[in-house]
Amino acid sequence: MSFFTSNIEFVLVETSHPGNIGAAARAMKTMGLNQLRLVTPKVYPSAEATARAAGADDILAGASVTDSIRSAIGESTLVLGTTARERSEKWPIHAPRAAAQLVMKEIENGGKVSILFGRERSGLDNQELASCHQLIRIPVNPDYSSLNLAAAVQVIAYELRLISQSENLQDTDKESELASMGDQDALLEQLDHVMQETGYLELDHPGLVRFHLRRLLLRAVPTSKEIKMLHGILRAIRKHL
Amino acid sequence: MSFFTSNIEFVLVETSHPGNIGAAARAMKTMGLNQLRLVTPKVYPSAEATARAAGADDILAGASVTDSIRSAIGESTLVLGTTARERSEKWPIHAPRAAAQLVMKEIENGGKVSILFGRERSGLDNQELASCHQLIRIPVNPDYSSLNLAAAVQVIAYELRLISQSENLQDTDKESELASMGDQDALLEQLDHVMQETGYLELDHPGLVRFHLRRLLLRAVPTSKEIKMLHGILRAIRKHL
Numbered sequence: 001m002s003f004f005t006s007n008i009e010f011v012l013v014e015t016s017h018p019g020n021i022g023a024a025a026r027a028m029k030t031m032g033l034n035q036l037r038l039v040t041p042k043v044y045p046s047a048e049a050t051a052r053a054a055g056a057d058d059i060l061a062g063a064s065v066t067d068s069i070r071s072a073i074g075e076s077t078l079v080l081g082t083t084a085r086e087r088s089e090k091w092p093i094h095a096p097r098a099a100a101q102l103v104m105k106e107i108e109n110g111g112k113v114s115i116l117f118g119r120e121r122s123g124l125d126n127q128e129l130a131s132c133h134q135l136i137r138i139p140v141n142p143d144y145s146s147l148n149l150a151a152a153v154q155v156i157a158y159e160l161r162l163i164s165q166s167e168n169l170q171d172t173d174k175e176s177e178l179a180s181m182g183d184q185d186a187l188l189e190q191l192d193h194v195m196q197e198t199g200y201l202e203l204d205h206p207g208l209v210r211f212h213l214r215r216l217l218l219r220a221v222p223t224s225k226e227i228k229m230l231h232g233i234l235r236a237i238r239k240h241l
Numbered sequence: 242m243s244f245f246t247s248n249i250e251f252v253l254v255e256t257s258h259p260g261n262i263g264a265a266a267r268a269m270k271t272m273g274l275n276q277l278r279l280v281t282p283k284v285y286p287s288a289e290a291t292a293r294a295a296g297a298d299d300i301l302a303g304a305s306v307t308d309s310i311r312s313a314i315g316e317s318t319l320v321l322g323t324t325a326r327e328r329s330e331k332w333p334i335h336a337p338r339a340a341a342q343l344v345m346k347e348i349e350n351g352g353k354v355s356i357l358f359g360r361e362r363s364g365l366d367n368q369e370l371a372s373c374h375q376l377i378r379i380p381v382n383p384d385y386s387s388l389n390l391a392a393a394v395q396v397i398a399y400e401l402r403l404i405s406q407s408e409n410l411q412d413t414d415k416e417s418e419l420a421s422m423g424d425q426d427a428l429l430e431q432l433d434h435v436m437q438e439t440g441y442l443e444l445d446h447p448g449l450v451r452f453h454l455r456r457l458l459l460r461a462v463p464t465s466k467e468i469k470m471l472h473g474i475l476r477a478i479r480k481h482l
Contacts, residue, residue, distance in 0.1 A: 027392055032382040055387055099404075115427055139402060141273040146295055151268055151395040158396050160339075161380060191474075200477035220461035226453060233432075236441035240482050 004164045006181040007107045009035040010153060013128060016120050016142045018043045021051030022060065023150030024117070031157035032164070036063035037114075052150075069116070069131050077111035078102070081124050081132035082152055084145050091135045099136040101207045115156060130132045136198050141171035179227040184217055187227050190234045196241050245405045248348045250276040250355045251394060252313045256370060257361050263293030264391030265303065265358070267451070270297035272398035273405070277304035278313045278355075293391075302327070310357070310372050318352035320367050322373035323393055332376045333421025339462075341400040343418055356397060356452040361390050373431045420468040425458055428468050430475050431475045438482050 010028055015021050021044060025036055036059050038044060044065065053060050058215050066072045073079050080099060081091075094102065103113050118124035129135070131142060142146055147155075191213065195201045201209065223231075251269055255264050262285060266277055277300050279285060285306065294301050307313045314320050321340060322332075335343065344354050357373060359365035370376070379396050381388055388396075432454065436442045442450065465472075 023389065023392075024262075026387065026389060028387045029385045030381045030392070044465065054389070055368045055385060088244050096296045138399070139406065141402075143273075144296060146267065147296075148264060148267060148295075148391075148395075150389075151264075151271070151392065153388075154392045155399050158379070158399075161382075165380065194478065195474060196424045198474075198477040198481045199473050209470065212470060215461060216461050216467050220457050222457060226457050229453060233436060233439075233441050235434065236439040237478055237482075240439045241478075 004107060004160075005032055005034050005042070007035075007112045008033055008103060008160065009037055009073075009076065009112070010157075011037045011039060011069070011114050011116045012041065012114060012149070013039045013069065013124060014042065014119045015044075015149065016042045017118075018046030018049035019052045020120065020149040021046075022049035022054075022056075023061035023148075024153040025049075025053045025063070026056040027057050027154035028157050031071050031154075031162065033157050034059050034062065036060070037177075038063055038065045039069055039072050041065065063075055069128055072089050073114040073116075073131060074126075075112055076114040078106040078113045078134075079116065079132045080113065081116040082138070082156065083135045083136050083137050084147070084231065085137070086125055089130065091132060093135045093137050096136055096138055096156055096159040097163075099134070100136065100158070100163040103160060104163050117149060117152060164195040177224055179222045179224045182216075183224055183227045184222070187230055187234075188217065189216060190231060190238075194234055194237055194241070197238070242390075244246075245345075245348060245401075246273055246275050246351045248276075249274055249344060250278055250314075250317065250353070251398075251403065252278045252280060252281065252310070252355050252357045253390070254310065254357060254365060255283065256285075256390065257283045259287030259290035260293045260309075261361065261390040262287075262295075262344045263290035263295075264389075265394040266290075266294045266300035266304070267297040268391050268395035269398050270300050272395075272402040274299050274398050274401065274474060275303065277301070279304055279306045279311050280310055281308050282306065310369055314357075314372060316353055317355040319347040319354045320357065320373045321352045321354065322357040322370055322376050323359065323397070324370070324376045324378050325381070326389070328426075332370065332373060333423050334376045335419065335421060337377060337379055337397055337400040338404075339419040340375070340397070341345070343375065343403040344401060345404050346418065358390060358393060360479075370442050372392040418465055420463045420465040424461070424465055424468045425455075428471055429455060429458065431472060433481070434476055435475055438479070 012021060012024060021041060034212050051059060106113050116124055138147060138152055253262060253265060262282060277283055291298055347354050359367060364431060379388060
């Protein structure tokens with residue numbers, strides 16, 4: 001996962017409360033992220049930041065402090081800004097889950113991503129938003145949208161962790177091409193023979209069983225290697241029936 | 242959404258830091274949740290809790306304080322406990338997304354749900370876990386799993402908000418609750434027996450076969466109904482071997 005962690009950078013812009021910086025570092029580390037940049041924090045370094053970071057003080061120690069967004073995001077190929085606004089005419093706004101997909105795609109293509117988090121009270125200003133390619137908005141209660149800065153960091157980092165793990169799962173898919181529908185049909189047919197030979201299909205509603213098995217297989221999006229393995233298992237079973 | 246908000250209760254058990262109680266209230270309110278219960282908090286009420294709650298002090302004002310879990314969850318039909326442990330033999334453990342589906346289903350069926358959050362350092366004790374029907378585990382960095390209490394509240398509340406807003410749940414998910422990791426493990430174990438009894442595992446690299454089968458199953462995100470069906474098929478096979 002190191003290509004993942006080292007190519008996503010969280011940038012906190014003019015944070016007022018050092019406690020939030022510490023809590024953000026902790027939130028990032030729990031989700032396996034470690035690249036933190038601070039743009040002109042109000043109070044930093046700070047004992048409060050270190051205290052709230054708990055065991056994530058290594059993230060703080062490694063955090064670079066700069067006085068401009070430009071230098072913070074200099075190497076990034078994709079810059080996303082977090083916003084509380086519902087609409088924007090100038091930038092596409094994504095929910096965290098969709099944004100996480102964008103981020104993964106960018107990194108898989110060799111890019112580097114910065115995610116900007118604005119001031120506690122006022123967020124990112126227009127000039128800072130102008131540095132962003134796209135925006136992320138966490139869906140909140142319209143009657144109370146006051147998400148804490150570290151809580152926003154936690155939610156985005158959580159979605160990134162989920163997607164980085166599911167992408168890792170899909171790495172297996174890349175090893176081998178996906179199974180064709182014909183391959184899947186042949187497997188289900190072989191399984192059908194086994195279910196008939198063992199009497200399983202008499203017990204239940206055969207049509208429903210076949211339907212559920214097909215759906216399960218479709219959802220798994222198996223590779224042809226995996227289908228071959230399942231065929232092998234069924235062949236071994238049929239030899240012993 | 243009022244049926245949603247009034248039937249989900251977050252229960253904080255023996256919280257040490259009042260700041261975390263305030264931050265948890267704020268996290269809940271940003272996601273449209275408002276039912277908070279506190280079981281023997283160490284320091285409460287507290288100016289720090291109120292300060293960290295920001296504008297969510299109404300959640301604090303409405304929070305009931307009790308001295309036992311039993312009275313806190315008395316009216317609930319489904320009790321979920323949050324845990325940092327990877328495995329449990331006694332309770333099914335769900336990821337937040339799957340747990341949110343469980344919660345919605347329970348509420349749609351007229352139930353009431355309590356979600357328990359344990360102490361900052363030690364979580365829920367065994368007796369408290371015994372009050373839970375199922376557990377929730379937020380996927381974290383295995384090298385640093387120290388999620389802040391309010392951050393955990395934020396992640397769970399976020400998933401609940403997403404699911405309460407998405408009307409188009411995948412139809413497969415609606416049919417049946419998702420299988421727990423324990424259910425999946427038990428199925429893979431049964432399959433392992435079949436592969437041993439038929440000699441399949443001798444043919445290949447057993448570790449690799451098990452690895453691929455587990456990944457395939459994980460990717461399919463099976464429901465417990467589907468797992469039961471697969472168990473039935475394997476049982477029928479084993480009878481005939």
